[in-house]
Amino acid sequence: MVNWREILANIEQGGLGVRNLAEVNDCLLLKWWWRRVWSDILQLVHKRPAPVEFYLSNLKLSVGNEDRIHLWEDKWLNNLYLKEEFPRLYSLSEEKGCNCSAFVGCKEFTHYHLQTPLHYLNVYLYAFGEPLAWEEEEVLRLHELLRETPTLSLESKDSCQWMANPEGSFTVASAWKWWMYSKGPNLNVTKDLWKNFAPSKVKFCGWLVWRGRLKTVAVLKNLRVLNEDSDSLCLFCKSEEESVHHLMLFCPFVDMMQWWGLVWVLPGLVKDLLLWWSGVKFSKIVLRMWKVIPLAVMWSLWKARNECLFSGKPVEWNELAELVNVRVALWSKLNIEGMHYSVQQIVTNLHQTKACVGRRRLPLG
Incomplete structure (x- = not known):
């Protein structure tokens, strides 16, 4: 709630x-x-x-x-x-x-x-x-x-x-x-959560994750929707309790970021991740793509978790990582005016795409 x-x-x-x-x-x-x-x-x-x-x-x-x-x-x-x-x-x-x-x-x-x-x-x-x-x-x-x-x-x-x-x-x-303004200061994280070209339902999912309100097993137990003796292990790793931070950070997030070529020390909390994310600097067009990556990862993870829980569908990490890449590429193609690269080209040649669009001043959609 x-x-x-x-x-x-x-x-x-x-x-x-x-x-x-x-x-x-x-x-x-x-x-x-x-x-x-x-x-x-x-x-x-x-x-x-x-x-x-x-x-x-x-x-x-x-x-x-x-x-x-x-x-x-x-x-x-x-x-x-x-x-x-x-x-x-x-x-x-x-x-x-x-x-x-x-x-x-x-x-x-x-x-x-x-x-x-x-x-x-x-x-x-x-x-x-x-x-x-x-x-x-x-x-x-x-x-x-x-x-x-x-x-x-x-x-x-x-x-x-x-x-x-x-x-x-x-x-x-x-x-x-x-x-x-009388209620308090503005937050940089929320600006990146909402002012991007991800679908509204994806933004809302990201907001729930940031707030720690995503209905994982740990949250449902805290709300007393589930009994204390209910199985609370993560469906992905089967080793730790399924909390918002574990599900969104410690399972597959690091592996998925290999597509962007990112090497980092993973924060311990989602809010720290998003705060760090909002401080990274790129050119305007590349930055628009950058902002939707954590949302695409969180949305894909949550959908995969629900399919595993309710439909018994096993998670294939390579396919899930590819799906995140496709979603980012598709949203970029549809929302960045002048993006002449195809979805397949963005997925397979991301570094070249970033280099090209970073040098060009494409009109912002």
Whole structure:
């Protein structure tokens, strides 16, 4: 069995990329919030704090001549809420819901006239008796903060900019990209597992092997599908327990790699094998062939194991190795545009084929 969280994880992070509908809905809600950017969305902060925080941190407001931006309750100044920066002044203010444009051109003040670059942005904070000394300090601090603001433009409307997108407009894709990145880093191995020209079922088999979820005897015993006293010996060598790593690595893998002319020290785990595999450098075309080799080996081994188990068909290693070669050659022939060699030529003259296609710049299919 595969954990549901692994299925929902992004492909680049080791999952299957099945999208969580609740997370998709949150990203779509951000689009709705963007279209109605002046709506009160903070009521959702307790239900979905992460997307709300992301939204507010990437939203930049520009003050214009409309009444949409609120002085205290919007992040229009240095990405700050004035009500949070000056909680005492906000609690004393009689104009908590006031907007910035309401103070433009106002010449009547109750106690304080804070003349700022915002065309005389007049902030009358409260209508009560003489303030205390520390309250005056807060007023002066607010005054200094407002001096740093850009000039309010009476010729333009209130506007907003989405900082997560270079174009400045909100996209659901930018929100989803952030959501995926917040879950963890991308893995190089998964890129090679999925971004190649092997059939989808072969890629999925490779993913199960990498995750250790292929239903070998050891896995089935761990899931209690098989009894502890069930025969667990490998069908190929009859000497060790059939685990994912033994089946895919220690039986025939080394012999099969002779076709590629590879001499190496075999890793002990499948994930180490694939990690090493992803670090090998070839020309672009040869690299595309290289990426599908472990998948072809794993797929062929698994099919041969099942035929041996359920049909009683003995395994002929020479034929199995030849079958892996043919599969790699066939997939390469069908998916690499400009590959003029036949399947037979690729199989019998692999080194010459690699040398030729490595020097040529064939168009990538």
